[in-house]
Amino acid sequence: MELLKERIRQDGLVIDEHVLKVDQFLNHQMDIALINEIGKEFRRIFKDHDITKIITIEASGIGIACIAAQYFNNVPVIFAKKSKSINIEGDVYWVDVKSYTHKQEYNVILSKKFLNENDTVLLIDDFLANGCALSGLIEIVREAKAKLVGAGIVIEKTFQEGGKTIRNMDVRVESLVKVKSLKGNVVEFDD
Amino acid sequence: MELLKERIRQDGLVIDEHVLKVDQFLNHQMDIALINEIGKEFRRIFKDHDITKIITIEASGIGIACIAAQYFNNVPVIFAKKSKSINIEGDVYWVDVKSYTHKQEYNVILSKKFLNENDTVLLIDDFLANGCALSGLIEIVREAKAKLVGAGIVIEKTFQEGGKTIRNMDVRVESLVKVKSLKGNVVEFDD
Numbered sequence: 001m002e003l004l005k006e007r008i009r010q011d012g013l014v015i016d017e018h019v020l021k022v023d024q025f026l027n028h029q030m031d032i033a034l035i036n037e038i039g040k041e042f043r044r045i046f047k048d049h050d051i052t053k054i055i056t057i058e059a060s061g062i063g064i065a066c067i068a069a070q071y072f073n074n075v076p077v078i079f080a081k082k083s084k085s086i087n088i089e090g091d092v093y094w095v096d097v098k099s100y101t102h103k104q105e106y107n108v109i110l111s112k113k114f115l116n117e118n119d120t121v122l123l124i125d126d127f128l129a130n131g132c133a134l135s136g137l138i139e140i141v142r143e144a145k146a147k148l149v150g151a152g153i154v155i156e157k158t159f160q161e162g163g164k165t166i167r168n169m170d171v172r173v174e175s176l177v178k179v180k181s182l183k184g185n186v187v188e189f190d191d
Numbered sequence: 192m193e194l195l196k197e198r199i200r201q202d203g204l205v206i207d208e209h210v211l212k213v214d215q216f217l218n219h220q221m222d223i224a225l226i227n228e229i230g231k232e233f234r235r236i237f238k239d240h241d242i243t244k245i246i247t248i249e250a251s252g253i254g255i256a257c258i259a260a261q262y263f264n265n266v267p268v269i270f271a272k273k274s275k276s277i278n279i280e281g282d283v284y285w286v287d288v289k290s291y292t293h294k295q296e297y298n299v300i301l302s303k304k305f306l307n308e309n310d311t312v313l314l315i316d317d318f319l320a321n322g323c324a325l326s327g328l329i330e331i332v333r334e335a336k337a338k339l340v341g342a343g344i345v346i347e348k349t350f351q352e353g354g355k356t357i358r359n360m361d362v363r364v365e366s367l368v369k370v371k372s373l374k375g376n377v378v379e380f381d382d
Contacts, residue, residue, distance in 0.1 A: 023302060024304075024305075028269060028270065028272070028302055029268070029269045030257060030260075030270070032257060032260045032265040032266070033265045036261075036265075058249065058250035059249035059270065059272075062250060062257075063253045063256070063268065063270075066221060066254035066257050066258055067257055069221075069223045070223060070227075074224045074227075076220050076221060076222060076223065077220070077254065078220045079219065110219075111219055111220075113215075114220045
C-alpha cells in the first residue's frame with residue numbers, strides 16, 4: 001500500500017534496529033482519513049468472504065478495526081482484553097501469552113457469548129512482530145470453532161518471526177506493508 | 192439519546208447497584224452502526240466549535256472516538272496511555288490517577304508533540320463514573336494550554352461523583368444518557 005509506505009517514510013521514527021515508531025498517525029495519534037484508506041484496503045483484500053465478526057486486541061488495534069468494520073457492512077468488532085491477573089472471571093475464552101517486547105506474561109480474554117461456530121472471523125492488528133498476541137487470538141477463534149478467514153495487518157516486520165509463525169499455523173496473513181529492515185536508521189520495505 | 196436508552200434496556204446487564212455492563216455493544220463487542228449514531232450525536236452537540244483534536248484514553252474510548260472523529264472532519268484522535276510504571280519516558284504530559292473501580296494507581300500519558308496551545312480539544316469516553324481518568328485528561332489539556340470545548344460521554348452514572356467533580360472544574364460535560372440508579376436490578380434514567 002503505497003500511501004502507507006509514503007507516510008511511514010515521512011513520519012515513522014526508527015528507534016533502533018527493531019523498533020519503528022508510528023505514533024504520529026497509527027497508535028497514539030491516529031490519522032482517521034488514513035485509517036479509512038487502510039479499512040478500504042482490507043475490504044478489497046478480503047471481499048470474497050462473508051465476515052461476521054472482526055476481532056482485535058486492546059489497545060492500538062481497536063480504532064483500526066472499528067473504522068475497517070464500516071467497509072464490512074458494519075459487522076461487530078470484538079476487542080480481546082489483556083489481563084495480568086490469574087483469576088479469570090465468567091464464561092470466557094482465554095489464553096496465556098508471553099510478550100517478548102515487554103518481557104511479560106498476560107492473558108488474552110474474550111467473552112464466549114460473542115463468538116461461536118457460526119462466525120466467520122477476520123483478525124485485524126496494527127503490527128505483526130513476534131506474533132504472540134495474534135497467535136493467542138487464533139487459538140481463541142479455533143477453540144470457538146469459528147471460521148478464520150485470515151489476519152489483516154497494517155505493518156509486518158518481516159525480520160522478526162511472527163509472520164512465519166502465523167503462516168505456519170495455516171492462517172492467511174495479509175500485511176499492507178512489510179518492513180524488512182530498520183538498519184542504519186532506514187526503513188527498508190520488502191517489495 | 193433514545194436509541195441508546197433502548198439498547199441499554201435491551202442488552203445492558205445490571206451486575207449490582209454500581210455496575211452496568213454494556214459489553215454486548217459498547218466496550219467489548221462494539222456495534223459499529225450504533226457507534227456511528229453516537230458520533231453523529233456528539234457532532235450535533237458540539238457543532239459550533241472548530242475542534243482540532245479528539246482525545247480519549249485507552250482502551251474502550253478509542254473505537255468511539257475514532258468513529259466520532261469522522262463527523263468532525265476527520266480530526267486526529269489521540270488516545271492517552273495508561274501505565275503502571277513509574278518511569279516516564281520522553282517528552283510527555285503525565286498525571287497520576289487513582290482508580291476507585293480497580294483500586295489501583297496509574298499514570299495517564301500523552302506525548303507533548305501532539306498537543307499544544309493551538310489545539311481545540313473535545314474529550315470522549317464511554318463512561319463517566321468517578322471521573323478519575325477524565326480529570327486526568329483535563330489536567331493534561333490544561334497543562335498543554337489547549338482550549339477545552341468539553342467532554343462527550345456515552346453513559347454517565349449520575350449516582351456517582353464524577354459528573355459533579357468534572358462540572359466543578361468548569362468543564363462542559365455532555366452525556367448521551369444519564370443513569371440515576373441501578374437499584375433492584377433496574378436501569379433508571381435521569382430524564
